[in-house]
Amino acid sequence: MGKGKTNWLKHWDFLVWDLIFIEIAFLAACAWRHGFHIAPYLRPLYVRLNLILIVVDIVIVLLNSSYKNILKRGFLKEFQAVLVHNSLILGVLLLYIYITKQAFYFSRTVFVLTWILSIVFTYIERFCWKRVIRKRIRKGVGLPYMLVVTYENYAPSVLEKFRKRMYNNFNLAGLVIIDEDMRGQTIGKTKVVCNADEITEYLRTHVVDEVLWSAEYNDSYQKIVKTMIYMGISVHIAMDYLSDELPNKFVERVGGFTVVTTAIHSMQNWQKLLKRLSDIGAGLIGVAVTGVLFLILAPIIKKQSPGPVFYSQERVGRNGRIFKMYKFRSMCMDADQKKKDLMQHNEMQGQMFKMKNDPRIIGCEKGEGKGIGNFIRKTSLDEFPQFWNILKGDMSLVGTRPPTLDEYNQYEVRHKVRLSIKPGLTGLWQVSGRNRITNFEEVVKLDEKYIENWSLKEDMKIILKTVEVVLARKGAE
Known part of the structure; x- marks a missing residue:
């Protein structure tokens, strides 16, 4: 998926770090003036000023191109940029309290100290973060x-x-x-x-x-x-x-x-940022829920099928990258070996495997759909460990399902479009009645439709539809 036009969000990481250290400078100045026992964020005047500070910082970055060529700047140019940036923020804040006639309520010491400390802190922060980025670029970490x-x-x-x-x-x-x-x-x-x-x-x-x-x-x-x-x-x-x-x-x-x-579809940098932030938020919540589920499912899985609680398998991610995907184990330990013997029963036409009443599922001997493995899969509980993959950045909350290595090795050229984005925990195929789809080419068409028409709004629709499908226990076996 294309990356869209370069804009001010190209260096959103510097924006976040600047805000953090300006906040630290503000807190330090308040602590110096009012004492360490005072919490400035609990005082309405300072809370309001702090929120305005954040907005002002973002607006100045947007209008002043504060991060243009930031990686190429030397020590002196960076100091000049930091001085101008922080002075503009202070100037706008002073103008605000003057116009709103609130100057009497604020300490001049806090303002002066915030200005001085923010210059020192953000200068050191930018110097250190640039070293990290330059090192990563030299090593090629995370680059396309x-x-x-x-x-x-x-x-x-x-x-x-x-x-x-x-x-x-x-x-x-x-x-x-x-x-x-x-x-x-x-x-x-x-x-x-x-x-x-x-x-x-x-x-x-x-x-x-x-x-x-x-x-x-x-x-x-x-x-x-x-x-x-x-x-x-x-x-x-x-x-x-x-x-x-x-x-x-x-x-x-x-x-x-x-x-x-x-590109088949272009994604703006701000859209990438929002999608990644939503993935991080979902990942943190999902990992916490996975921990609770582990306490419940681990004893049951181990009792019915001795072995590890989690199952990891190499999958193929964005543009062919290999990563380990995690699940709660719902199948017997030698499931991958047995799959070769069961290929003749594959219900999918093409490069995917699906079988009704799969004999590899834990507890299947109790009857059709009665095993603990069937319950875990039917309720999609086996998928929860993938929130760790989402948090790591291997996967996204919404995307296309990652193929196994043997499936990927059978791909034709037209199938690789599925890998043009990060694989997802859920996707258009999953909420489109996947049990009714038995032709891999139909899966590819759905994935291509999702990629070509991608939007944050569409992702939200798929997430809501996924919740509905999981609660109704549809589409998973």
Whole structure:
């Protein structure tokens, strides 16, 4: 899924840290003036001023581009930026209390100390946080994987442009040289991973989030680029090569190049932030509930099927990333081995497995649907440990269900669109009567529909529908 236009939320982490340390400065100033036994947040005047401080800080960041090129700033420029930013906040607050005729009720000492301490604290905070980010960028932690498509004679200049930039917000996955077969060779220190004819297959089997198309975009390559887009990969095309048929186009800077980016769906940074914050909130609540469920389910599971309470399995996440997904164990210990023998009973057409009255479920010998494993699955209690995956960032609350490795290895190119977003605990397929869907291609169509029409409102609808489905015990076996 595309990342949308770059905006002030690109550095939302600095905004959050600044707010935290400005709050600490405000508390420290109040404690210095009024004593450590006084809680300034309990005094209505200071509570109101504190809330206004937060709003003012956000507005100044929005209007003043406070974090533009923040990673490139040296010590002096950063100090100047911090001084201006915090002085503007103090100035607006002073103007507010003057206009509202409240100056008499506030301590000048608190204002002066807050200003001084906020400059010191935020300067140190920004210096430290920039070191963390720079270190992560150098190591490539959490950055998308970028594949570069270009010509042999142009590749060195592309790589040199990347090298000269202080920080590139991506990991270089490799090169594709389209005018020569150089597969396996290296240019500079970067490996040529495939040739033009093998691009699609390489994307199907490897982790690639974005493609920089730094080559001519003619009729012979349009089909390849369209395939990339509908696999869920964001494609950045050099400005000289632009087609009106490409969906969701927007102009941005990537690795020093001005490009037109196109993707099956574009998500703005503020939408990404809200989705991640909602995942973190849900993850914290879900992990707490999982702890309570563990106390209840663990003795029952262990008694009926000796072994671990939790079941972990390698699943395939966004754009082919492998992660361990967790569940409460509802099946016997050798379920994965038995699955091979049961494939002839698979009720799904395609790259998924589903079987009614699965003999691998704990307690199935008591009769159809009477085992503890059936109860855990019917009530979807087995899914709760995945809130830990959500909290870690492997999964999202709403998305597409992650395939197993053997399912993923059977994927065709058109199926990889399911992996263009983070996998979810629930999704459109789950609330669309999944027991009635026996064709994997229908699952893919539902997932593609969700991705193309994604919105926070749609996520909320799916969450509410999921609650309804779980309470009615529909769709899970």
